[in-house]
């Protein structure tokens with residue numbers, strides 16, 4: 298192979314290998330520049346496993362690259378610390394486990410584009426329309442579960458980002474009566490909602506793992522969207 302082609306291939310390879318890392322650094326830099334807080338700097342006992350930073354998520358692709366830290370608006374991060382404290386007071390062996398926190402709009406598009414087969418209304422139920430912005434895009438929403446202190450998630454009846462009725466908090470009583478969820482799964486979800494509510498978070502009707510610190514309108518008025 299001529300010298301020039303080898304040089305070109307090596308340059309291309311270096312470029313391709315370094316791109317995801319640069320992108321992830323850019324995401325993190327943007328979040329820090331916008332004043333967001335890494336929740337584990339406030340409370341290292343909160344567990345973090347960003348699912349969109351792995352391929353173990355509903356689109357099967359790594360969306361965040363090297364970003365592994367959970368960033369939130371400072372006030373929201375402090376609320377999460379409170380929720381984790383409430384949980385530990387009640388169950389010293391349990392911890393909150395964060396699956397997603399602040400999410401750039403670029404990533405919101407990736408999630409949105411992964412559900413083209415869903416009717417528009419249903420699609421918006423599961424993934425907020427990036428044109429309007431998700432509350433995650435303002436660093437004011439969190440996806441999370443409860444885990445043992447060594448990181449084993451409790452049984453919530455479905456996986457994270459299971460888009461269907463089995464994950465709907467509003468359908469739990471019916472799902473229990475129909476034998477589709479058991480008492481332990483429901484009580485695990487109730488515990489999560491209890492500590493999150495006490496810390497001021499609002500659950501939603503369609504996803505047991507998603508909590509908002511405030512409404513989208515309020516987030517828009519108060520904070521800058523993370524592009």
Ligand SMILES: C[C@@H](N)C(=O)N[C@H](C)C(=O)O
Nearest residue numbers: 422423424425431432433
């Ligand atoms: C995609 C899912 N994890 C999620 O966070 N959905 C809500 C509705 C959102 O995109 O804001």
Ligand SMILES: [Zn+2]
Nearest residue numbers: 438439440507
């Ligand atoms: Zn969410």
